[in-house]
Amino acid sequence: MGVKVGVLALQGDVSEHIAAFRQALADRPGSMVIPVRHTEDLAGLDALAIPGGESTTISRLIEKNGLYEPLAEFEGGVFATCAGMVLAADRVDDPRVRTLNLISMHVTRNAFGRQVDSREVLLAVKGLSEPFRAVFIRAPVATEAGPGTEVLARIPEGIVAVRNGRHMAFAFHPELGGDLRLHRMFLEGLGV
Template identity: 65%
Template sequence: MDVKIGVLALQGDVSEHIDAFSAALRSRGCGKASSVVEVRRPADLAGCAALAIPGGESTTISRLIDKNGLYEPIRTFPGGIFATCAGMVLMATDVADPRVHTLGLMDMTVDRNAFGRQRESFEADIPVAGLPDGGPFHAIFIRAPVVTAAGSGVHVLATLDQGIVAAEKGRYLALAFHPELGGDLRLHERFLQNLGI
């Protein structure tokens, strides 16, 4: 099966997501014509089975989504969405920062930069529900957010003392950390499997 995955390429760690999803598609045995493409305008979403919203600066990404006419196309996108760090912020219904125009796709309240500034970035081995072998996931947190409240239909997959760091709702997966940086493809593969890929 040939699959096309989009990566929102407005700001943030775009190339790392492209590499991780390319590797995950190969490991899932997808067809040789499968591809991971950069998404900068609405037309780029055509034919995509999923979209990754990378980490970066959530206020900047929010502004560029609006500027590039992508707000409604992402809100109504029928495929899966894999959101990391700033992407988690954008998926929320409630963020205490008026500069962020959230997509409101997951009923959750998110605290931006919940762990502090860049120097408070850290790595931790955390249990994540639903991983195939049940082993911990080595998570990289960089100026990470947390979910402080999750509403209807949002399933919590991982928590730390500060709050929820992985959540899922149907075809949406939101992570406070950066799985694209660590070489462990289990979350990418699980996301694709849940989409029937």
């Protein structure tokens, strides 16, 4: 049976997410990955990726496009990366960002500092037998995981990967580098 995944396509690394999910779904006939820009694009989706980008900009564009309530009420799984992790949280350190309250966690934006402080880390992730090469680009961290939120990975700066039900959030960019293990773990957790 095919899986239908949407990628929030308002700002950020949308094409990288579309390509990664298409590759992860290559062995699932009838699957599709589509960009999501309007409320009607959410119809029939099993999952939604909220990509990295600039969280305050994406937050404003969500409001401008009338997507806040539909995204906050989305019943499928959510795969959130970097800025997406900020938006998926229920608490964030920046009042300019209206979070979607999808995952119980407190997130700090730009926890790594400036762009020059971005880096790659071989990261132990719960559920993966081998380390994952995580690319952190002006990344957030979760400083606290609330009830029902399972911590999958952490580094000295804080929590960088979580799961809450069908939702997963990452401070890094699993869509970069060609390693699709986290995409496959997410898809398996959808139950479709």
